[in-house]
Amino acid sequence: MSTGVLPIQALRKILQSGFIEGVSEEYLNPASLDLPCSAEAYRLVRSFFPDKNGTVRAKIREFGGTPHDLSSPLEVGVTYLIRIEGKFRLPPSVYAYANPKSSTGRLFVLTRVVADRVTMYDALTGPGWKGEVWISVKPEAFPVVVSPGVALSQIRLFDGKAFLEKLELDLLLESPGLFFDPSGKKLCRGEVAYQADSFLLTIGLPRGVAGWECSRVNEVLDLSRKNHYDPADFFRPVRMRRGRLDLLRGNRYILTTHEHLRLPPDCAAELRAIDPRFGDFRSHGAGFFDPGWGLKAKGQPITLEITPYEDMTVEHGQTIARVRYEHMKDVPEVLYGSGAARSSYKSQLKGAKLSKHFKK
Numbered sequence: 309m310s311t312g313v314l315p316i317q318a319l320r321k322i323l324q325s326g327f328i329e330g331v332s333e334e335y336l337n338p339a340s341l342d343l344p345c346s347a348e349a350y351r352l353v354r355s356f357f358p359d360k361n362g363t364v365r366a367k368i369r370e371f372g373g374t375p376h377d378l379s380s381p382l383e384v385g386v387t388y389l390i391r392i393e394g395k396f397r398l399p400p401s402v403y404a405y406a407n408p409k410s411s412t413g414r415l416f417v418l419t420r421v422v423a424d425r426v427t428m429y430d431a432l433t434g435p436g437w438k439g440e441v442w443i444s445v446k447p448e449a450f451p452v453v454v455s456p457g458v459a460l461s462q463i464r465l466f467d468g469k470a471f472l473e474k475l476e477l478d479l480l481l482e483s484p485g486l487f488f489d490p491s492g493k494k495l496c497r498g499e500v501a502y503q504a505d506s507f508l509l510t511i512g513l514p515r516g517v518a519g520w521e522c523s524r525v526n527e528v529l530d531l532s533r534k535n536h537y538d539p540a541d542f543f544r545p546v547r548m549r550r551g552r553l554d555l556l557r558g559n560r561y562i563l564t565t566h567e568h569l570r571l572p573p574d575c576a577a578e579l580r581a582i583d584p585r586f587g588d589f590r591s592h593g594a595g596f597f598d599p600g601w602g603l604k605a606k607g608q609p610i611t612l613e614i615t616p617y618e619d620m621t622v623e624h625g626q627t628i629a630r631v632r633y634e635h636m637k638d639v640p641e642v643l644y645g646s647g648a649a650r651s652s653y654k655s656q657l658k659g660a661k662l663s664k665h666f667k668k
Contacts, residue, residue, distance in 0.1 A: 311468025312635030313339050313576050314402070315599075316642055319465060322399070330394030335459060338598040338640040339576045342409070342459035343421070343443065348391040349376040349454075355387045355444060363424040364389065364442045381451035381528045388445045389422070390454065396423075397438035404432040404463045407578065412460045413593030413613045414663035415529065416449040416522065416560045419460045432463065448615070449522045449560055450542060453530040460531075464576070464596065470634040471505050472575070477633065480572065486633070488568040488607040500567060503630065506580050511628040512566035512609060517545040518553055519563040519660040529665060539666045552623050555589070555616040563614055564660040566625060568607025573599050573639045579610070580630050590615040591629040599636055600643030611661050 314322075316338050322328055328341075335342035350373035359367065368389060382388050398404065406421035407430065420429040424439030432441070443461055445454065454460065472480075478497060480486050487495040490512070501508040520543040527541050543562070546553060555561055571577055579595030593613035602608035612629055622628070 310635055310637065312466065312470040312637045314465040314467065315339055315636055315638050315640035317640070318637060322402075322465070327397050327399060328394060337462065338600065338642050338644055339636060340407075340462040340464045340596060340598065342462045343406070343441065344393045344457050344459050345378075345443065345454055346391045346393040347378060347456040349378050350374060350389045351376045352387045352389060355446075358422055358427050358429065360425055360427045364422050364440055378454055378456060381453050382445060382447050383451055384447045384449065384524060386446065389442050390445055392421075392441040392443060393456075394441075396432065396441050398432060398436065398465070400436040401467050402465050403434070403437070404465045406430040406432075406461050406463045407596040408461050408594045409459060410594045410611070411531075411663040411665065413595070414562060414611065414661075415452065415531075415665070416447070416593060416613060416615070417452055417460065418444075418446045418448055418593065420444045421461055421463070430461075450525045451528045453528060453532070455530070455532045458531050462596065467637060472633045472635060474502075477502075480575075480633075484570070484572065485606075486570055488570065489566070490568065490609075492606040494606075495567065501627070503583070506630040506632040508627050509565045509567050509610065509629045509631060510625045511612075511622055512564050513548050513551075513553055513622070513624040514659060516547065517659065518548050519546050519561055520544070520662060521546045522560045522562075523558070531665065534664050535667055537666050539662055542666075543662060548624075552621050555614065555620050555622060557616050557618050559616075561612075561614040561616075562660045562662060563612045563628075565610040565612065565629065568605075568609050569597065569602050569631065570607040571597055571599050571601040571603065571633075571644070573603070573643055574636045575599060576634045576636060577601070577631050578634065580632050582627075582629055586627050587620060588617040589620065590617075597631075598644035599640055600645050603643065604645060 485494040
């Protein structure tokens, strides 16, 4: 049995063994565990770097964090710390990385997991790590309400090296295929660029509505509400002009990849930060894909949450993101898109999709 990302059945055993207490099995996904927010939250004057020698609570006291009632909205541009429900202790052979959930990214809510005595964001590392887990939350586009029990981020647990080597990727590209174009044609080596340990993905700009644009608005969005909001109150559709799309600094965009991604049952994938030599922008706000993504079709496109840091113009087929494939420790007993899995975006086949909070 290889090392890699722990599947749902292993995550369930970790919960049942008591390593992680106070988080119910309803937060399990095929290859990740959602992190439910508690009612304890603080408003910060500024964010801070994690500290290998201290706790998050000590940092809150040091930087003068003030208690925040989660029944009140989180303000745009302000950083909050919310404690994650439960007690965390990892087995000595296991470490964890975190990613914002897809819905969090599509709302342009910047989140980063912060843990006691860990020097990186979005990481629980060190043999037998234990401590409190918090999440740093900063709305970037509009105020949001975060109720206790809502999960903004998720963790993946690993027991060793996970990313695939080039030969493994070559074999998967050949059969059964990892990427397809919108017509269903399989894309082979040479048709999808590769850099370091990741594939480079390109932007898809279809005719008609190419995606969604969000300027800063004052409407409040409650993350506990689904299929509730009118998209026009927060976003406006964008279309290409003369084969191009203008992205303006200060605005945020929901767009999509040209390539359709397919994940075999024994693989997961993660969007990685784009090389700044491709442009001055953030390509995504979430970025983890469970095994089974796009498996029932010839792949699914990836929705991107793009924040440009300068005015820029993009054209169809230009490099916009990169994705890295990872080994699963074992095939999950539940795959993304199956009836037993919670899958908000399994029908994401055409165009850029807003989050589950908006009316279809």
